[in-house]
Amino acid sequence: MLNWLYLYFPQLQLDTQFAMSSTEVIALANHQGNLVQLSTAAKKKGLTQGQGLGQASLLVSDLAVYPYQEEVEVAELKRIASVLYNYTADICIMPPKGLLIACDGMQSLYNNSDQYWYVLETQLKTLGIKYYFASGSSPLLAKALAQAGTNVIFTNQQNARNQLALLSLQFADITTKEIALLTRVGITHFKQLLSVSLDELARRYSRELVMYVGKLTGQYPHRVTFYIPDTHFEKQLTLHYEVSLTKHLEKPLLLVLKQQQAFLLATCKLAKQVTLILHFREVANLVFELSSAHAEYRAEHWLTLFLLRLENTELPAPVIALTIKSDYLVSNLGEEGDLFSQHKSGLDTAMLTAILQAKLGQEQVKTLTVYNDLRPEIASQENTFNTLSNAPQMKLIRPSFMLRSPVELTQPITISHGPERIVTGWWDNNNVARDYFIARDESGRWLWVFRTPKKQWFIHGFFS
Structure with missing residues (x-):
């Protein structure tokens, strides 16, 4: 069985916040004004990561630039962890772009590594997010291989170490200053770095570098904190254009509700009340609380209720973001029903009540x-x-x-x-x-x- 599995998400904010804009030329820029994430259309126009914002704007006239937000990616990592938690227990969030999974404890649940990875891969594909993966005998070994895009599950750890030796130090979890110091003495790849003993490294380089190599090779213990699932769902989506009509909120609203659906399925919960918050630039937020007599997880159910509620709502200003929250959750223990009854009405009492409340207001029913x-x-x-x-x-x-x-x-x-x-x-x-x-x-x-x-x-x- 595997020791550690690392999942690396190189463009998590782009894949989740701009999933509906795959054909647009979009770039995310950091505080220094450098491009850190690019859409497929942006790459086709010749833009590259690390490029300056000024140069990119001169090359592409229709470039849409948005700020890179690390907190968004951390929130997405928690959401992905909540989905995978139903299939593997020990998950560690390594912000802002990675998930580390301890695989040893899964030996009694899965027959072999192939079956284990197949289950995880199936769940990852449903998220529609780009990722790289690799396994290794230590967390940092698996991380370096994953960041290099290895995409291999190593059952033979010697093969994993051999693959690591070929990698450039740009995939090492050390500072650019340390990489520069090592490059000056001809150490540019992991093979050269690992050929130096820890005692020799300690005499010449920083303690952080020594600790990194020790954890990488397994000579030093690497302590991690495992993820504990949230008891509620909350997700904010920043719109990449301002929305002035409520009917144009349907697609982004459905996107977030599907993420809520995945969370509820993974945690075996149902929502009885969901809150929608519309954010504006200079106007106070609008808050809509919808309840359902019939606890539900399906995104389409909640979308229908919210669209009815928004139908006659006049927006005070263009919407720039929306948030979905579900705090009142109940266990998904199944429903009571008559096994022998053949009568199926088109609309049950609970759904009718929920629709009337969404349309008329909760106080009117x-x-x-x-x-x-x-x-x-x-x-x-x-x-x-x-x-x-x-x-x-x-x-x-x-x-x-x-x-x-x-x-x-x-x-x-x-x-x-x-x-x-x-x-x-x-x-x-x-x-x-x-x-x-x-x-x-x-x-x-x-x-x-x-x-x-x-x-x-x-x-x-x-x-x-």
């Missing part, structure tokens, strides 16, 4: 709630439909139409069910002592009636 109180006039109350509430409902026989105040019964009836005695309310000076019956009058109506201790009869509701 009401429901009759049965509280844990035996007095009918108190037990049934009108409330805003709360999709996040899991409070149990009382399962009692109650009419569909309740009268605000009982009326005196004056016509003959035939009793079909009862009595149900309710004697309660002594603690709040609203005493109730009644015997309830289900009855039918001469016209065929089903009534909910009660009798008082004084033998008086009243109608309290009608069954539909």
Whole structure:
């Protein structure tokens, strides 16, 4: 089995933030004004990494330049780790461009290295992100090989060391100053560097270089901190153009919701509430909270609700970024259902409620709630439909139409069910002592009636 596997993502911000702009000439520039990531179209026009921004602008007139943001790539590494965590346990985030995976603990789960890599590779392909990979006996060995684009899973560690010896020191995890010092004495490749003993390196070079070579060769221990999955999802997407119409938010919104879907699937969770935040340049953010009575992971479900919510929303300014957050998550334990029922409605109650709330607003959708109180006039109350509430409902026989105040019964009836005695309310000076019956009058109506201790009869509701 493998020891360490390193995944190197050379253009993570470009692949995730500008996935919908594959044909545009895009470059990401660092604080020094040098190009660090280039789209395929930009490379075809002759631009290269490390090139100055001024020179690039002269060469390509339609070049779109955006700032490189390391924090964006760190957030993406966490997202990728959350996806892979379901298939391999010990993952270490090595910002801003790498993931290190300890493979030894997976021996009992996978038969061999090929099967293990096939499972991980399948998940990586679904992300649509460019990456290089390599394995090695130490974390730094695997990292150097991956950054060189080796793309080999080495089952023979001697082959990995032989491959490393051929690499230039530009793939070493050391400073440019140290590389320059080594180059002056003719050390330009790993083979030459590794031929020098640690004692000799310690006499001539910095402690950092000695530690690097010691960890690279496995002579010094390399301690790492393993990733712990997040308990919620949060992702911000910076738009590469300003959006003034809500209908143009559909594609970027779907992109982020699909990332949320991947997170929920990887963590076996469902979302009951998702928050959308629209960011503007000089105007306060707009926040939309949508709840679903039916917990969901699917991106299309949440997209439908958000598009309905945004349909009649007037944007105060052009949108420059959007954020999706889902904090209220529940375990994906499956749904209850009737195995033998053949009836499938086009729209279930939970989905209909969610659509109405998204379209009309959460406060506009009401429901009759049965509280844990035996007095009918108190037990049934009108409330805003709360999709996040899991409070149990009382399962009692109650009419569909309740009268605000009982009326005196004056016509003959035939009793079909009862009595149900309710004697309660002594603690709040609203005493109730009644015997309830289900009855039918001469016209065929089903009534909910009660009798008082004084033998008086009243109608309290009608069954539909």
